[in-house]
Amino acid sequence: TKTPVTVTVTGAAGQIGYALLFRIASGHLLGADVPVRLRLLEIPAATKAAQGTAMELDDCAFPLLAGVDVFDDPKAAFDGVNVALLVGARPRTKGMERGDLLEANGGIFGPQGAAINAGAASDVRVLVVGNPANTNALIAQQHAPDVPADRFTAMTRLDHNRALAQLAKKLNVPVAELRKVTIWGNHSATQYPDVFHAEAAGRPVKDLVDQAWLADEFIPRVAKRGAEIIEVRGASSAASAASAAIDHVHTWVNGTREGDWTSAAIVSDGSYGVPAGLISSFPVVAKDGKWEIVQGLEISEFSRARIDASVAELQEERTAVQGLGLIS
Numbered sequence: 001t002k003t004p005v006t007v008t009v010t011g012a013a014g015q016i017g018y019a020l021l022f023r024i025a026s027g028h029l030l031g032a033d034v035p036v037r038l039r040l041l042e043i044p045a046a047t048k049a050a051q052g053t054a055m056e057l058d059d060c061a062f063p064l065l066a067g068v069d070v071f072d073d074p075k076a077a078f079d080g081v082n083v084a085l086l087v088g089a090r091p092r093t094k095g096m097e098r099g100d101l102l103e104a105n106g107g108i109f110g111p112q113g114a115a116i117n118a119g120a121a122s123d124v125r126v127l128v129v130g131n132p133a134n135t136n137a138l139i140a141q142q143h144a145p146d147v148p149a150d151r152f153t154a155m156t157r158l159d160h161n162r163a164l165a166q167l168a169k170k171l172n173v174p175v176a177e178l179r180k181v182t183i184w185g186n187h188s189a190t191q192y193p194d195v196f197h198a199e200a201a202g203r204p205v206k207d208l209v210d211q212a213w214l215a216d217e218f219i220p221r222v223a224k225r226g227a228e229i230i231e232v233r234g235a236s237s238a239a240s241a242a243s244a245a246i247d248h249v250h251t252w253v254n255g256t257r258e259g260d261w262t263s264a265a266i267v268s269d270g271s272y273g274v275p276a277g278l279i280s281s282f283p284v285v286a287k288d289g290k291w292e293i294v295q296g297l298e299i300s301e302f303s304r305a306r307i308d309a310s311v312a313e314l315q316e317e318r319t320a321v322q323g324l325g326l327i328s
């Protein structure tokens, strides 16, 4: 039998945690033949609720689940971690300025990055889901100087999946027939869902939709889908966010399919004019357990303006957290 993979989930008692943990334990994160050991990190006030979830995980009698432990100390929770899913974050509450939000999250993601640096396994992979995800990932990465920077990623897979779903409906094709959709930039309302290289059942999507539909319906629909879900559901996206987190890690470990790519926010190497070091969403393939940015795509003026706007927001966030002394 294989040795279990250690997966640490923060915010384990939250709504995404509740949708995520059972799928990890049933083998959807890494594969149906890979045993997992779960480590749940919560704030002290929520460790009791996390214990309750741990009891339910026991009660599922998952054959792949090698154990579940609950922690309120990041150092202990990340000891030996192979896959770190950073879901817990400080939400924006009424009257909170952006600076307050970034500062509160810096107080979470800085120490978590340091704990990963101190205790993670050498193959550690980190996915940040908690918002503002890209900048939280940057803060964690900057606190983990001994971990290769490319191990820190932020989630735009939910945006990617939302784009696939909207296109599939519009073009009346199954999602499985869609290829080469891209989310660029920040996981925020400035993100740019790009279909100029996309294919639907082998045909270029740009020949099947008009620019007005893209600009006035598709792009805002995808970018504001989170708000739409809150409006209709009365609570923020949880199961879809958990599902996207599963997809992100599964693709990272197992690779993208031939002739396709996906979207993930990874540390920029300067590709497509995105300043090096920012954690920005790109078209990516996964090969041999590593993300690679798809190179050589032609970027139209329409796309360029939208990519630049989202990247400018990421730069502002980076400048703000530098100003707060959260990173150097």
Ligand code: NAI
Binding pocket: 010, 011, 012, 013, 014, 015, 016, 017, 041, 042, 043, 046, 087, 088, 089, 090, 091, 108, 128, 129, 130, 131, 132, 133, 155, 156, 158, 159, 187, 236, 237, 238, 241
């Ligand atoms: P939630 O409020 O239900 O759960 C968050 C949990 O995190 C709470 O149980 C809280 O106690 C815990 N937590 C807070 N600080 C913590 C810390 N320092 N260490 C460990 N745990 C901590 O929120 P939900 O719905 O589960 O969402 C979690 C995050 O994911 C939010 O920031 C949300 O904005 C973000 N999100 C990101 C998406 C993306 O596409 N990147 C999509 C949907 C949500």
